[in-house]
Structure formats: structure tokens, C-alpha cells
Amino acid sequence: MDNPRRDIHNSEIPVVCRSCEARHGGVCGAMNAQQLAELSKYTTRKKLASGAELQGQGEKIAAYANILKGVVKLTKMLADGRQQIVGLQFAPDFLGRPFSTESSLTAEAATESEICSMPKAVLDRLVAGSPELEHRLHNQALAELDEARDWMLTLGRKTAQEKVASFLYMIATHFDPENLDETSFDLPLSRADIADFLGLTIETVSRQMTKLRGDGVIQVENNRHVTVPDMDRLAEVAGMDV
Amino acid sequence: MDNPRRDIHNSEIPVVCRSCEARHGGVCGAMNAQQLAELSKYTTRKKLASGAELQGQGEKIAAYANILKGVVKLTKMLADGRQQIVGLQFAPDFLGRPFSTESSLTAEAATESEICSMPKAVLDRLVAGSPELEHRLHNQALAELDEARDWMLTLGRKTAQEKVASFLYMIATHFDPENLDETSFDLPLSRADIADFLGLTIETVSRQMTKLRGDGVIQVENNRHVTVPDMDRLAEVAGMDV
DNA sequence: TGCGTGAATTGATTGAGATCAAAGTTCGGC
DNA sequence: GCCGAACTTTGATCTCAATCAATTCACGCA
Numbered sequence: 001m002d003n004p005r006r007d008i009h010n011s012e013i014p015v016v017c018r019s020c021e022a023r024h025g026g027v028c029g030a031m032n033a034q035q036l037a038e039l040s041k042y043t044t045r046k047k048l049a050s051g052a053e054l055q056g057q058g059e060k061i062a063a064y065a066n067i068l069k070g071v072v073k074l075t076k077m078l079a080d081g082r083q084q085i086v087g088l089q090f091a092p093d094f095l096g097r098p099f100s101t102e103s104s105l106t107a108e109a110a111t112e113s114e115i116c117s118m119p120k121a122v123l124d125r126l127v128a129g130s131p132e133l134e135h136r137l138h139n140q141a142l143a144e145l146d147e148a149r150d151w152m153l154t155l156g157r158k159t160a161q162e163k164v165a166s167f168l169y170m171i172a173t174h175f176d177p178e179n180l181d182e183t184s185f186d187l188p189l190s191r192a193d194i195a196d197f198l199g200l201t202i203e204t205v206s207r208q209m210t211k212l213r214g215d216g217v218i219q220v221e222n223n224r225h226v227t228v229p230d231m232d233r234l235a236e237v238a239g240m241d242v
Numbered sequence: 243m244d245n246p247r248r249d250i251h252n253s254e255i256p257v258v259c260r261s262c263e264a265r266h267g268g269v270c271g272a273m274n275a276q277q278l279a280e281l282s283k284y285t286t287r288k289k290l291a292s293g294a295e296l297q298g299q300g301e302k303i304a305a306y307a308n309i310l311k312g313v314v315k316l317t318k319m320l321a322d323g324r325q326q327i328v329g330l331q332f333a334p335d336f337l338g339r340p341f342s343t344e345s346s347l348t349a350e351a352a353t354e355s356e357i358c359s360m361p362k363a364v365l366d367r368l369v370a371g372s373p374e375l376e377h378r379l380h381n382q383a384l385a386e387l388d389e390a391r392d393w394m395l396t397l398g399r400k401t402a403q404e405k406v407a408s409f410l411y412m413i414a415t416h417f418d419p420e421n422l423d424e425t426s427f428d429l430p431l432s433r434a435d436i437a438d439f440l441g442l443t444i445e446t447v448s449r450q451m452t453k454l455r456g457d458g459v460i461q462v463e464n465n466r467h468v469t470v471p472d473m474d475r476l477a478e479v480a481g482m483d484v
Numbered sequence: 485t486g487c488g489t490g491a492a493t494t495g496a497t498t499g500a501g502a503t504c505a506a507a508g509t510t511c512g513g514c
Numbered sequence: 515g516c517c518g519a520a521c522t523t524t525g526a527t528c529t530c531a532a533t534c535a536a537t538t539c540a541c542g543c544a
Binding site: 076078079080082086087097098099100104131134135137139141142144145148149150151152153155156157198199239240 | 321324328329340342346347379381387390391398399440441482
Binding site: 432433434444445447448449451452465 | 521522523524
């Protein structure tokens with residue numbers, strides 16, 4: 001966001017979406033009070049169980065959503081069932097593909113989640129009348145593109161060990177961007193999901209986790225809780241590009 | 243582009259960038275005469291030899307460009323030299339990452355190319371004052387994101403055979419989107435570049451090309467010229483998702 | 485507290501693609 | 515038209531991750 005004219009809309013205006021009661025969540029952060037009031041008339045708040053499908057590959061797109069809580073995975077599937085996770089979205093991301101009528105991917109809750117759902121037509125209308133809103137969406141699309149391209153390097157050129165370390169590094173920095181020292185967190189994905197994210201099998205993910213544990217790069221409790229004593233060490237194993 | 247208000251700017255207004263003399267090329271397609279006149283004061287047309295670097299990974303971003311002719315590859319590299327192509331841009335795409343000051347990737351001409359280069363600051367200023375322009379860039383970003391995610395499925399889950407077939411299919415449809423029958427074209431990438439695009443080695447790409455030739459899926463002349471007798475057949479081998 | 489089920493780990497073996505090595509092609513420059 | 519360098523193909527072998535196959539573990543529930 002290099003443009004000062006736009007940045008006033010990202011500063012601390014105390015706006016709240018009536019439905020989600022979230023401040024500056026997802027797309028709402030770029031809205032004024034009037035736009036929020038209009039949007040609020042149509043939004044619905046939903047709790048999602050882990051695994052709940054929000055949008056199917058090939059289906060019509062009827063709604064967008066703000067993610068209030070939890071993690072949503074975006075997946076693509078081949079005819080024979082092979083699957084790849086092509087994106088992870090965390091609260092308070094905006095979820096949806098503007099300017100398209102049909103979804104090219106499946107969106108599914110990876111953890112228990114909460115979303116604020118809004119009809120596509122309503123937001124499309126607001127976006128059409130608000131350059132600030134489109135700017136916000138544009139910025140998110142660019143950020144997602146950067147992430148996707150980073151991940152392409154991981155998928156195409158890293159070893160299994162580096163892939164798993166890269167995944168852990170990504171999750172750790174997402175939940176705790178500042179901390180370059182010891183960090184600990186709950187994995188939002190099962191081993192099967194991690195495998196689908198990394199283009200590996202469950203067994204290989206498991207073996208690499210075991211190896212990282214044996215090498216002292218991570219500690220693991222109850223399968224899901226991970227502690228990283230030294231982020232630099234993890235980054236090194238992940239083969240982070242200089 | 244679902245929004246009719248915006249679409250008037252994508253219709254046939256006879257605007258031409260003075261420097262590149264291209265009609266509706268890249269970002270110019272969403273500009274009015276005044277904006278074009280302003281931009282034209284600062285644009286420079288450049289011929290690029292194959293392999294010429296436009297932007298380095300980690301460098302400051304000083305310029306954007308419209309691609310007038312040729313193909314530009316976007317690559318990322320690991321510290322030890324492993325490389326991955328994370329995007330291919332064809333004329334008349336716009337080249338550049340708005341709202342960022344440092345490049346996370348290298349942009350390099352894959353073939354002999356021509357570009358219309360413009361200083362970052364000039365276009366940023368125009369974009370700040372023109373929602374239509376931002377809309378155009380937003381749409382391109384979303385299209386690139388869709389492509390990147392398609393490619394992640396290929397990188398993570400397809401076999402070498404399917405990867406090479408997918409690549410050929412992508413190139414064929416790019417140069418000739420309508421034709422679902424026989425098509426022929428020159429490959430814009432060397433075997434080494436194809437390998438970097440697919441996360442494979444040169445040798446594996448070569449072997450798979452040989453196999454596709456043997457199976458009658460493609461014909462190859464002079465290494466670079468490919469004929470596809472039956473696009474459906476190629477799509478099938480590529481394991482295109484249903 | 486034990487039971488059952490799905491998730492994760494561990495082990496043995498296989499196989500697709502990488503690596504190492506050596507021709508064979510293509511094409512620009514003289 | 516010939517030469518040389520870069521690109522491409524082909525061959526032999528190796529290796530990392532996939533596959534096949536048991537266990538083991540975690541956790542909700544009776």
C-alpha cells in the first residue's frame with residue numbers, strides 16, 4: 001500500500017460489521033459506516049465443523065465470507081482423487097474469488113471455524129461503488145499470489161525434509177510473526193492435510209516430523225502441538241531462499 | 243468482469259500508447275486518452291535478447307512494463323541454485339507487482355522480446371487516480387492467481403508424464419484458445435526452462451517428450467516446433483481435472 | 485477404566501525420477 | 515558449406531519418496 005490517498009481507509013476507524021461483530025475483519029476493514037450498515041443487512045454468521053465444505057470445485061459462487069475464527073483450506077482435485085491444497089486462509093482473511101461466477105476450487109474448514117457469510121451480489125455491488133474496497137481486495141489477491149508463488153518453489157524444488165520444515169516455519173510465523181526465538185503452536189492441519197499441502201504422502205510427512213524431532217529442531221506433544229526452540233534453525237532446515 | 247459500470251473501459255476505444263504503439267496492450271487497455279498521453283511521456287520501448295534480466299529477486303522495483311512481444315518467465319531461486327519458474331507472461335500482459343517496493347522474484351525474457359517500460363512512480367500515480375486502472379490490474383492479479391493454483395496441483399500431484407503433457411496443453415491453448423483439434427506451435431521455452439517450470443530435470447523432460455512422440459500424442463520438428471494432432475488426447479494424458 | 489475407531493508411526497519393499505555419463509543434433513558464425 | 519558450442523537425447527545406475535503392511539497411539543464414549 002504505497003498510496004497515501006488510500007491509506008486513510010486502513011487506519012483505525014471504529015467500524016464493526018453488525019453480524020460478525022468483528023472490527024476490521026476481512027473485507028470490512030476498508031468500509032465506511034454506510035457500507036457496513038448496508039452489508040450488515042445481508043450477512044449471516046456461521047459456525048463450521050472441521051471438514052465442512054463452503055464451496056465446491058465447479059459450483060456456482062453464491063457467497064463470499066470473512067473468516068472470523070479458524071483456518072480454511074482451498075483444495076483442487078484430479079479426476080482420480082489425487083488432491084492438492086492450493087491455499088490456506090486464516091482469520092481475518094476475506095474468502096472468495098471476485099469477478100468470477102464459477103469456483104475452480106473447493107473451500108473447506110480445516111479446523112472448527114466461524115465465518116461471516118455475505119451474498120456475492122451484495123458485495124459485488126458495494127465493490128463496484130468503492131475503489132477503496134476494490135483496493136483492499138486487490139491487495140489481498142496480490143498477497144495470495146506471492147504466497148502461491150513461494151509455495152510453487154517449495155512444491156517443485158524442495159526435498160521432503162525441507163517441505164515439512166517450510167510448512168512448520170510458515171505456520172509458526174503466521175501465528176507469531178515477530179518471534180524469531182522459541183515459539184509454540186497447535187497445527188491447524190492433520191497429517192493428511194499437511195501431506196496434501198506439500199505434495200507428499202502421510203507416511204513421508206510423519207517420518208520427516210519424527211526426524212525433525214530426533215534432530216531437536218522441533219518438539220511435539222499430542223501430535224498437534226509443536227514447539228520450535230530456534231526459528232533460525234528451522235529456517236535453515238527449510239532451505240529458505242537467501 | 244461482472245461489473246457493467248467498468249466494462250465500458252474495456253470496449254473498443256481507439257487508444258494507443260505513443261511509445262509502444264500498441265493498442266490496448268497490458269495496462270493501457272484501461273486508460274483514457276489523457277492518461278495515455280501522460281504515461282507516454284515516460285515510457286520507453288525496449289528489445290530484449292533471450293535471457294535478458296528485467297528484474298532481479300530481492301532488488302528494488304523501479305519499473306513496470308507491458309509485454310509487446312515474446313514471453314517473460316518469472317523465477318525463484320534457492321540459495322544452492324535450485325530454480326523454479328513460478329509464472330509465464332505472454333504479450334500483451336502487464337508485468338509488475340503493484341504496491342510493493344522489493345521484488346520477490348526474477349523476471350527474465352524467455353524468448354526474444356519487446357517491452358514498453360514505464361517508471362513505477364508514474365503508473366502508481368495514475369493507478370491511484372483511476373479505479374478502472376486498478377480494476378484492470380486486480381483482474382490480472384486474480385487471473386495469475388488462478389493460474390498459479392492450477393500449477394500447484396500439477397507440481398504437487400502429477401507424474402512427470404502428466405506434467406509435460408500439461409505444459410504442452412497450456413502452451414497450445416494459450417496460442418490457440420479456440421482450436422480443440424489439431425494445433426501446432428513453437429515452444430517458447432528450452433528443455434531446461436520446461437524442467438524448471440515443471441519441477442523436473444532436463445533429462446526427464448526429454449524422455450517424456452520422446453515417449454509422447456512415440457505414443458503419437460505429439461509430433462516434434464527441430465526440437466522446438468510441436469504439432470498436437472488431437473488436443474483431447476493430450477488433455478487426457480495430462481490428467482486434466484474433470 | 486476399558487473399548488473402539490480413526491489418526492499417526494514405523495517397517496519392508498518398490499519404483500519413478502534424479503544423477504552420472506556419453507553420444508547425437510541443431511544452428512549461428514565464418 | 516564447415517566448424518564449434520550449446521542444446522537435446524539416450525543409456526546405466528542410484529536414491530528418495532511412494533507403496534504396502536502392521537502396529538501403536540490418542541481420544542471420545544460407554
